[in-house]
Structures are given as structure tokens and as C-alpha cells.
Amino acid sequence: MLKAFTNAEKSPDTGSLRVNGVLIDDDAIAAETASHPDEADPGFAARRALVLRELLTQQARAKGLLDDGAAIDDATIDRLLDMECPMPEPTEAECRRYYSANASKFRSPDIVHARHILFALTEGVAMSRLRARAEEVRRDLARHPDKFDALARSLSNCPSGKVGGNLGQLTRGESVIEFDKALFDTRQTGLLPGLVRTRHGFHIVLIERRLDGAELPFEAVSQRIEQYLRDYVSHKAIQQYLTLLVSRAKVQGVSLDVPHGPLLQ
Known part of the structure; x- marks a missing residue:
């Protein structure tokens, strides 16, 4: 779900997996690999996901959102992202600009x-x-x-x-x-x-x-546009945040410098 450019130091996708010195054991890698059967390289996808989860875990602890030794859950990740990636709400002017540039997308069906x-x-x-x-x-x-x-x-x-x-x-x-x-x-x-x-x-x-379908007025689609812009901004902000975490981290056992790879699923 979360995608990003990453710039971690290159290392082979084999051997011990460590994130800022924290070892992720082989059992965890094997279990995570089973969760990625549709990936072209399930082993790589598993290591990538585990690295991102560990980085988010470390960041949550640093921010006082997670006790030492506790496993991070989705709710804590959401709280961390809310704290670290504040999302500006799209304004009506921004929504109207998007509507004007994409009016052909907002039509009643033929x-x-x-x-x-x-x-x-x-x-x-x-x-x-x-x-x-x-x-x-x-x-x-x-x-x-x-x-x-x-x-x-x-x-x-x-x-x-x-x-x-x-x-x-x-x-x-x-x-x-x-x-x-x-x-x-x-x-x-x-x-x-x-x-x-x-x-x-x-x-x-x-x-x-x-x-023939007719062009819908702005008022009929404003909420849809607002949600689309909100999701788009959120996605870009999370991309940048994950890129920053990886670029600052010392990662061994997987290379995360592939553009647009899904890092956390």
C-alpha cells in the first residue's frame, strides 16, 4: 500500500537481515514470505516489508508511542503517520481547479x-x-x-x-x-x-x-474530488516519509533502492 523511492545502502538480498543493528530472524522472514505469494520475488517482498515495519517500530518508540519490546500494530502506525505526516485539507479552490482540468472525467454514464x-x-x-x-x-x-x-x-x-x-x-x-x-x-x-x-x-x-451522458456540475462531484485529493496528498506524504526513514537507516540483507517498489503491505 505504501510506496517510495528508497536510498538505503546496497546489500545482497540474502544473509542476515538487520535494521539499524536490530536482527530480524529467519523465522520471521519465512513467515512473512508466505504472505506474499503473488509477488514476483516473495522473499524480497518479505524482507522489504519487514524492514519498513521495523523502521516504523523504531520511530514509534522514539516518539513515545510504543513501549520497548512491544510489537507495532496498525493503529500505532496510523498514530505515527498522523504525527509525522500532517495532511493539509484540500481547499475548495484546489478542488475547483482539479474539476476544471478534468471535467471530462465527471460525466453521467452513456x-x-x-x-x-x-x-x-x-x-x-x-x-x-x-x-x-x-x-x-x-x-x-x-x-x-x-x-x-x-x-x-x-x-x-x-x-x-x-x-x-x-x-x-x-x-x-x-x-x-x-x-x-x-x-x-x-x-x-x-x-x-x-x-x-x-x-x-x-x-x-x-x-x-x-x-449521451452529460457533464456533472461541480457541486455533484465536489466530495469525490476532495477525497481523491486528500488520498493523493496522503500517499505522496507517506512515500516521502518512508523514503526519509530508509535513507537514514543502516539496512543489511536487502537492497531498497528500487524506485516505486511497494514497501509496506
Whole structure:
């Protein structure tokens, strides 16, 4: 969660791990390594996390927040960061400047009203035959669009077939990605010229109408912007604080001068 540039003296990522002379034993490293299974190098990630935790522990003791011999917990880390990294609150002027520079991000979603006929992939049905049948129906609909409702009711493998394939109002993100792209990565209305292939099968899609999203006023998004700026400033301040701790420390057993590595998770 916390990231930083670090400038600790270089040392191989093997052997005894020490932070300002404090030894972190092999059992602790092994236990922490098990907590980083998704890292490219779990052993390195474990040593890095342990170094940062030990540095924060030492700093908390120096500030009188932690008794000697006591293990640091998340609440104490939060108290330390509150003390060492005071966060200025974003002003309304700053929020308005961010809004003005990023107004395109603050829009109500585009809406598409669509119908579809699904030819579902099922066990025992050859994909080539299923595609050919779907293409045949799509060509028929291109000539006779008024048949869409009836064909959806009789052929679609989706529950929406009972209502003529009507999917109602859709916004981006409500459907599987392939269907989303077919709906929103075009400005077309009417019967789409080709089949839409998704994990569910082949879809014949009819876009009845589109409603473009509108830019939201500042008042509607001010709290969201304020929270974003607060989180951004906090993240940068913690980055700098961790960088400072590491740069002042004597660390043996791991090199922490890799830019943008996640130091504490």
C-alpha cells in the first residue's frame, strides 16, 4: 500500500537481515514470505516489508508511542503517520481547479437501449453450425427488422427472449466486456452489422437508441474530488516519509533502492 523511492545502502538480498543493528530472524522472514505469494520475488517482498515495519517500530518508540519490546500494530502506525505526516485539507479552490482540468472525467454514464437474440454455446452443438444459424437469422432480420420481437421470443437462449430480447437501459460495465464494446465503442444504432461473440455464445444485437451522458456540475462531484485529493496528498506524504526513514537507516540483507517498489503491505 505504501510506496517510495528508497536510498538505503546496497546489500545482497540474502544473509542476515538487520535494521539499524536490530536482527530480524529467519523465522520471521519465512513467515512473512508466505504472505506474499503473488509477488514476483516473495522473499524480497518479505524482507522489504519487514524492514519498513521495523523502521516504523523504531520511530514509534522514539516518539513515545510504543513501549520497548512491544510489537507495532496498525493503529500505532496510523498514530505515527498522523504525527509525522500532517495532511493539509484540500481547499475548495484546489478542488475547483482539479474539476476544471478534468471535467471530462465527471460525466453521467452513456445509456444504450438494446435488444438481443442469444444463440448460446452448449455442449454437443458445433460452434460453426451455431454461428451459421445465427448469421442466417441476422441476415433475415436485416431484410425484415419488424420480425425481431418474434424471433427473439422463439429463438433466444436468454431470459430476455420472453420480452422480445429487450435488455432495457444499459451502461458501460453492466455486461461482459465483449458485449460492452459492441454497445459503447460505436455510435451506430439499429441492427449491428455482425454477430457479437461473447463467452455465452453469439448475439444478434439491435440498438434502439442512445442517450449521451452529460457533464456533472461541480457541486455533484465536489466530495469525490476532495477525497481523491486528500488520498493523493496522503500517499505522496507517506512515500516521502518512508523514503526519509530508509535513507537514514543502516539496512543489511536487502537492497531498497528500487524506485516505486511497494514497501509496506
